Amino acid sequence: MLSLPEGQRSELIDGALSLKPRLEHQRMVARLLRSFAAAAPESLEVLPGANLLLGDHLLMPDLVISDDPIAEGPALRAHQVVLVAETAGHGLKRSLYAQARVPFYLLVEGGEAVLHEWRDGEYHLSEKSDAGVLRLRRPFAVEVTLGG
Structure with missing residues (x-):
């Protein structure tokens, strides 16, 4: 049985456990969410922490912008995604986004x-x-203040 800290966001990628910081991370995601949601055209949907299925990998980018606002189910797929945002670099995830040709x-x-x-x-x-x-x-045009 795998036991993880309560309330901690985590991902399992190729057997490696990735834990994300809590408050600073969530504040940045909130800033991104507010800015992108306010600026996005109605044809796009801005989602925090949505599941994204890329081949055999189930990822949870910090923010996903989808061009399929009526999508249902447990996860989006690459062809439904316009942008993914991450608040911490992970080379493998970038590589997976590239392989899936996320725009x-x-x-x-x-x-x-x-x-x-x-x-x-x-x-x-x-x-x-x-x-x-x-x-x-x-x-699309958007401005995000990263600090503060």
Whole structure:
């Protein structure tokens, strides 16, 4: 029997247990959620901690933006996802998002954010935060204050 700390978010990826910080992590996810939800067009749905099935891997990105707002079931699939956001880097997860060709991958770490866009068979740097503020033009216009 696997016993995990009460209330701690965790993922099991290729046999490795990944525990995420609690309050700081949740505050950042809340900031991302508020900003993205306010700016997203009605055709998109912004979900915190949604299950995402990529092949044999069940992941839980910190934030998922889906272009299938009527999706039902236990998990989204890559073809239903426009953007995934993570608040801590994990090379394997980035690799899995790339293999699944998720169009946008946002990584927020240490008060900085970088948006990667899938094109020409790999992720390319698309946008980067400046002075604690992330301004995106794609997949839609949004501004996120990372600190505070």
